[in-house]
Amino acid sequence: MFKSYLDSRMSLTGAQHEWIWSNCTVKRLRKKQYLLQQGDIWKSHAFVTKGLLRTYSIDKSGIEYVISFAMENWWTGDRESLMSGEPSRFNIDAIEDSEIVVIEKEKFEIICKEIPGFNEMANDIIQRNFIASQIRIHESISSSIYEKYQSFIQRYPSFALRAPQSMIASYLGITRETLSRVRHRTAKKS
Amino acid sequence: MFKSYLDSRMSLTGAQHEWIWSNCTVKRLRKKQYLLQQGDIWKSHAFVTKGLLRTYSIDKSGIEYVISFAMENWWTGDRESLMSGEPSRFNIDAIEDSEIVVIEKEKFEIICKEIPGFNEMANDIIQRNFIASQIRIHESISSSIYEKYQSFIQRYPSFALRAPQSMIASYLGITRETLSRVRHRTAKKS
DNA sequence: CGATTCTTTGAAAACAGTCAATCTGTGTGG
DNA sequence: CCACACAGATTGACTGTTTTCAAAGAATCG
Numbered sequence: 001m002f003k004s005y006l007d008s009r010m011s012l013t014g015a016q017h018e019w020i021w022s023n024c025t026v027k028r029l030r031k032k033q034y035l036l037q038q039g040d041i042w043k044s045h046a047f048v049t050k051g052l053l054r055t056y057s058i059d060k061s062g063i064e065y066v067i068s069f070a071m072e073n074w075w076t077g078d079r080e081s082l083m084s085g086e087p088s089r090f091n092i093d094a095i096e097d098s099e100i101v102v103i104e105k106e107k108f109e110i111i112c113k114e115i116p117g118f119n120e121m122a123n124d125i126i127q128r129n130f131i132a133s134q135i136r137i138h139e140s141i142s143s144s145i146y147e148k149y150q151s152f153i154q155r156y157p158s159f160a161l162r163a164p165q166s167m168i169a170s171y172l173g174i175t176r177e178t179l180s181r182v183r184h185r186t187a188k189k190s
Numbered sequence: 191m192f193k194s195y196l197d198s199r200m201s202l203t204g205a206q207h208e209w210i211w212s213n214c215t216v217k218r219l220r221k222k223q224y225l226l227q228q229g230d231i232w233k234s235h236a237f238v239t240k241g242l243l244r245t246y247s248i249d250k251s252g253i254e255y256v257i258s259f260a261m262e263n264w265w266t267g268d269r270e271s272l273m274s275g276e277p278s279r280f281n282i283d284a285i286e287d288s289e290i291v292v293i294e295k296e297k298f299e300i301i302c303k304e305i306p307g308f309n310e311m312a313n314d315i316i317q318r319n320f321i322a323s324q325i326r327i328h329e330s331i332s333s334s335i336y337e338k339y340q341s342f343i344q345r346y347p348s349f350a351l352r353a354p355q356s357m358i359a360s361y362l363g364i365t366r367e368t369l370s371r372v373r374h375r376t377a378k379k380s
Numbered sequence: 381c382g383a384t385t386c387t388t389t390g391a392a393a394a395c396a397g398t399c400a401a402t403c404t405g406t407g408t409g410g
Numbered sequence: 411c412c413a414c415a416c417a418g419a420t421t422g423a424c425t426g427t428t429t430t431c432a433a434a435g436a437a438t439c440g
Binding site for chain 2: 063065079080131136173
């Protein structure tokens, strides 16, 4: 899974594959288990080979705010904590039983140095993430809830199918009740 | 201005400074003039040496949505258009008379290849931008308007002083009337 | 089947948006 | 120097939307 992803983004020799792989750890998480907990320091890069994860925070009153999802072939983690070395403000946990390839920060950087294609991939990913964030910010201030929801299910149909409505609502910045009502209006319109 | 910024982020010889500078163009914009217009393709990197700019879109009904501000020592532009080669969905214009150092995409990439420190800077900038976006997204779904406004003026005091309230309101995703009322409540509390 | 989790629904309250009018400050031209 | 025009900010009344709280209905899992 991880290998074919790498092959799709760069050309690697067998030895390089081996070497990269030797720097990876595989983590298996059952539903609801944590990959990262609020307050811990995140020091890795994580590639999802199976399952579905979410990144979220919890405020004082216990309300959860979903920042992002990640599924097969997505990278996840907390770049803020990774870069600053500060404790993370987020939790990451598994929505489904999942499998994650973890590469420690230092090892990741060494791979980047040794394999230019890998480095380009890393830069490309963050670039794309940033652009996706910009679009999301733009939508959050310029679109109606209905439009945001439509945009979400079109952009991420798998998330819409696999994640509970309550988490999608949180991702969109609304309550689950409001999402439920918006969905009904949606159904009527079609 | 641009030179001292570069010096603060990497060590360069005089010749390197010269060379980088020879790949730059300086643009002077008067208030309200465009750096980029919706529909045009953005192909550069732009560093603000003086003034204040905003990135925003306009919808069919003429409403403006401010995505970001940029002032002295900030980079601006549209990474989405830059990366995809597609027409931009944004406008960038000057809120104050401004001065911008523009480097074309190709030239920028050459500089990145030749000067590792410059390349690191470029990666660092996008990383920071991404993290800032994540924080903004997090705030947009988890904070009250009052908290978002407080956070904005603390994080970007200069923007709060130099940009009109209506643009700040747009940036925060609310109307200028609502921002006005929130500010009054703010004033009362202190 | 029972228990838990997730979703839906209803009614009331809180909140932000809209529209229109007023107010404030700035800068220009007479 | 004043008067006026203009852009930006505020206020009020009203409308529309979202949240909140509580309860009931599905769906899922052991």
